[in-house]
Each structure stands twice: as C-alpha cells, then as structure tokens.
Amino acid sequence: MRAAVVVFPGSNCDRDMAVALRAAGADVTMVWHKDAALPEGLDLVAVPGGFSFGDYLRCGAIAAQSPICRSVVAHAEKGGYVLGVCNGFQVLTETGLLPGALMRNAGLKFICKTVDLKVETTDSAFTEAYGAGDTIGLPVAHHDGNYTVDDAGLAKLRDQDRIAFTYVNNPNGSVADIAGVLSENRRVLGMMPHPERAVDAGHGGTDGQALFRGLVGQLAQA
Secondary structure (H helix, E strand, O other), rough: OEEEEEEEEEEOOOHHHHHHHHHHOOOOEEEEOOOOOOOOOEEEEEEOOOOOOHOOOOOOOOOHHHHHHHHHHHHOOOOOOEEOOOOOHHHHHHHOOOOOOOOOOOOOOEEEEEEEEEEEOOOOOOOOOOOOOOEEEEEEOOOEEEOOOOOOHHHHHOOOEEEEEOOOOOOOOOOHHHEEOOOOOEEEEEEOOOHHOEEHHOOOOOOOOOHHHHHHHHHHHH
C-alpha cells in the first residue's frame, strides 16, 4: 500500500503520521506543499496535524490553496483515500472535501490531553478494525476543534452513517459531540484527535493502531 504525507510550513505531526503508517506496513512518501502533483500509484494521502501557515486567516485556509491540495482534491474525486487529522481535518473542510467547519473551542482555550471517543461506525476502511460502540482513548491538541455544521448537514451525516467518532465527554463544543466525519463515498476521513500519537506503548496508549492497521490492510487488498 502506497501513501503520501503532505507537509506544509507549520506541520508538526507529519513525521508521526509517516511513522504510524510505516509501522502498519505502508510505503510512505513525504510531499511538500508546493509540489503540483502527487506521486503516481498512491492509495492514500494523509494531511497531518500542526499549524499550517501559522493558522493565519482561518485554520487550514491558506494550506487549502497550496498547489498540492488541488492534486489531493483530484485524488479524492477519483476515489482515492484521504485522511486528515487535526489541522488536516481543517484543511479538508476548507477544500470542500468534507462538510462543516472547525471553529474556536467553546472554552476559548487550547486543549491538550487524551480523550475518550466512541466509534460510531465500522463501515469504512478507517474504522473497520474497531467494534461499533467501542470506546478508545486518543490525544487531542487543538485550539480550533469545535466542529460546526448546519442542521441539514448534520441530518445528512446522521442519515448516511458518516459520523465516524464522537467524544464521550465533549472537550470543545463540537455539534453532536462529533470528533470525526466521513465523506459521502466513505473514502475521506477528517478527525480532530490524533491516532498517530497512540500507536506505541511509549505514547501511553495504542488505541490508534487499529485505524492504521485496518486502513493499510484494506487498501493493500484493493
């Protein structure tokens, strides 16, 4: 399975993402944001966490205009898989690949801690290695993680079983406790918590392993 990790000025979880994917068996290439094209034959593009372009304008807004993001959108539109974590989730909403927006945390403070999540659906390559209703612990580290979507958008997410994860105890005010959502074709996942920071016992937990193991295993068979 071949994956690319996009790197922006201000990305700080790009290497963590690459390590997690490689540990699960993926062949990973790092791609700079000014590159106009992705490598050929990719199965997955990962957009990592961090503070791309210093979070100026809106988080992810400038990164979404980078040359590489046009190729990321094209990859997704052709049915390719895309994973966006934290700032990567923000970038994916700014490109229009995922609905909604990430707003300032309701408490107006940066949050950095491990939180409990509920796995809401296993009907995706990203979540199939979990059990529906499982509770997992993943770290969060964000100031703008308050997921917001209008009533019609929320109804659509619920009706189409596209809410991937919810917070057990909502830390940031996200509507319906949403921590991660899927695209209509279920091949794009955006989530605020960091699974790549929970793949080694030295991290204090390994609940992120199943996401990468299941994803790489599924795509390697495709």
